[in-house]
Amino acid sequence: MKASAYHYLQYEGHFAIERQQGIDEGRALSEAIEAHYGRLAAMTPGDPEREALAAEYLDEMRNMPMRPDYPFAEPSDLAGIRAERPPAAKLAAPLPAGPALEDKLYGAWLGRSAGCLLGQPIEGWRRERIAGLLGETDNYPIRRYLSSAIDRGIADKYGVKDEGGSYGNPCVSWINNVRHMVEDDDMNYTIIALAVLEKYGESFTPDDVAEAWLTWLPALRTCTAERIAYRNLMNGIDPPRSAGYRNAYREWIGAQIRADFYGYINPGDAELAAEMAWRDASISHEKNGIYGAMWVAAMLAAAAVTNDMEEVILAGLGQIPAASRLSAEIRTVLHWRREEVVHEEAIDRIHRKYDEGDPHHWCHTISNAMIVAVSLLYGGGDLERTIGMAAAAGFDTDCNAATSGSVVGMQLGAEALPEAWVQPLNDLILSGVDGFGLTPISQLAKRTCELAARGGA
Incomplete structure (x- = not known):
């Protein structure tokens, strides 16, 4: 999983995911919380007030009641899970x-x-892009590690680059770039x-x-x-x-x-x-x-x-x-x-x-x-x-x-x-x-x- 250095430390980047998460886990969203979400969505990113309101939204979502018709039982404590x-x-x-x-x-x-x-090397790629690269390099079904040492036209078409490695790795970890x-x-x-x-x-x-x-x-x-x-x-x-x-x-x-x-x-x-x-x-x-x-x-x-x-x-x-x-x-x-x-x-x-x-x-x-x-x-x-x-x-x-x-x-x-x-x-x-x-x-x-x-x- 990749992330920019500070994105996940700013609450204004979380509120849309929180809404999806709340719906997934069966929260009954009130008109007031939906209005709060709408206000946040309409605000300019980086606005200090938006950051404060996003933090409030996250707190309020935690207090939303569960839907009475929610069909799942999902505790988080060990005794409840067992x-x-x-x-x-x-x-x-x-x-x-x-x-x-x-x-x-x-x-x-x-x-x-x-x-x-x-x-x-293909983390974050969509399935269609992956399939295209694999098909055009005769590697589907996959039979070998993926390489950037391929036809330049194919590399350009699918955005295969060597620079931009993650976690301090100097290059993207195509097999031709790694020794371990x-x-x-x-x-x-x-x-x-x-x-x-x-x-x-x-x-x-x-x-x-x-x-x-x-x-x-x-x-x-x-x-x-x-x-x-x-x-x-x-x-x-x-x-x-x-x-x-x-x-x-x-x-x-x-x-x-x-x-x-x-x-x-x-x-x-x-x-x-x-x-x-x-x-x-x-x-x-x-x-x-x-x-x-x-x-x-x-x-x-x-x-x-x-x-x-x-x-x-x-x-x-x-x-x-x-x-x-x-x-x-x-x-x-x-x-x-x-x-x-x-x-x-x-x-x-x-x-x-x-x-x-x-x-x-x-x-x-x-x-x-x-x-x-x-x-x-x-x-x-x-x-x-x-x-x-x-x-x-x-x-x-x-x-x-x-x-x-x-x-x-x-x-x-x-x-x-x-x-x-x-x-x-x-x-x-x-x-x-x-x-x-x-x-x-x-x-x-x-x-x-x-x-x-x-x-x-």
């Missing part, structure tokens, strides 16, 4: 241990890195979760995660909900209030991309993986923003012990409220697969429901989780197919390919991953998390294995 879960089947497969576990964890780190690297896994927020959060577990142990709290962010993660390495939560934490607003206070992005994808590590260290234990993900997510997200993180963590825990992708997805759904929007949409994807809806039609259906040109849809947990589910189900346990489907689908390309690659990498293990997707990483990852820098991915996997072997502590 009370709303469906009956969940136990994962019965034997747990990996020793070298087998380390291979799976290394595979998860590599798969996550490969997916992220594939999707990063580059920095990305998707990977920074996986690494900071490792640091949290190493310092605070299995019983870490949301406050510990917040302290870790403030200690090890520069503020401008954060985006959307995380940046608002960071601001709140700096202003003395503690979790869980830090997640909801003037945070229009509380159901966006940020917590979902932070959750993988909690599945890594809890192989076979979807419930504990999801609980740890809740502790992390609850400092910046609410409702479906939290559920996305719990779903992903539980899936990773399941992927360590089963290659049945539907079982993996259902293990994730078993840890979130059955009557939530996220659960309903992922079950819709499962239904499509069972009804033999073809892959391209499944992606078309997501695009018909969610508009990738709308920032709220483009970066929301639910739309992107649906793409992850489609990619996992239709990818057939093949890393190349899975991350290729996730990146080509549009929406948040690097986030979705990273999550999908992580699950498949965990299932297959490092030894079974295709050399074409692993070798360009050169077993190195650059991180913006203080104390890491350029680190061997295999070393991160070894440290992860040590935590998993002793129960995360």
Whole structure:
């Protein structure tokens, strides 16, 4: 996820998203609040009065009552979430241990890195533009990383440029410009979760995660909900209030991309993986923003012990409220697969429901989780197919390919991953998390294995 340096610190940039978010979560909007919105929309950007009125609008929206006909039950507290879960089947497969576990964890780190690297250069592109570039470079379905070393006419047509890298990367991360896994927020959060577990142990709290962010993660390495939560934490607003206070992005994808590590260290234990993900997510997200993180963590825990992708997805759904929007949409994807809806039609259906040109849809947990589910189900346990489907689908390309690659990498293990997707990483990852820098991915996997072997502590 990309963001300009200060955009997410100005409340006047949030009020339109807040209105969409309020409608999504079932708020009954009064005539007065709608008039307030209209006044804000008509004001000149940058007007100091507009900033003050936007802050008031965010506060007022939090107090809007719920519609009496709202069909979903979506608590944010852990006890409430657990009370709303469906009956969940136990994962019965034997747990990996020793070298087998380390291979799976290394595979998860590599798969996550490969997916992220594939999707990063086209993050923010729309599906049509992605499809055009892939088609004209003979790379659809995706069979290799994306490169800027292509015909100049094609490059100009699709706006393929080398300058303008994100997160301090000197160039856009086309494969011809990289020598290792580059920095990305998707990977920074996986690494900071490792640091949290190493310092605070299995019983870490949301406050510990917040302290870790403030200690090890520069503020401008954060985006959307995380940046608002960071601001709140700096202003003395503690979790869980830090997640909801003037945070229009509380159901966006940020917590979902932070959750993988909690599945890594809890192989076979979807419930504990999801609980740890809740502790992390609850400092910046609410409702479906939290559920996305719990779903992903539980899936990773399941992927360590089963290659049945539907079982993996259902293990994730078993840890979130059955009557939530996220659960309903992922079950819709499962239904499509069972009804033999073809892959391209499944992606078309997501695009018909969610508009990738709308920032709220483009970066929301639910739309992107649906793409992850489609990619996992239709990818057939093949890393190349899975991350290729996730990146080509549009929406948040690097986030979705990273999550999908992580699950498949965990299932297959490092030894079974295709050399074409692993070798360009050169077993190195650059991180913006203080104390890491350029680190061997295999070393991160070894440290992860040590935590998993002793129960995360």
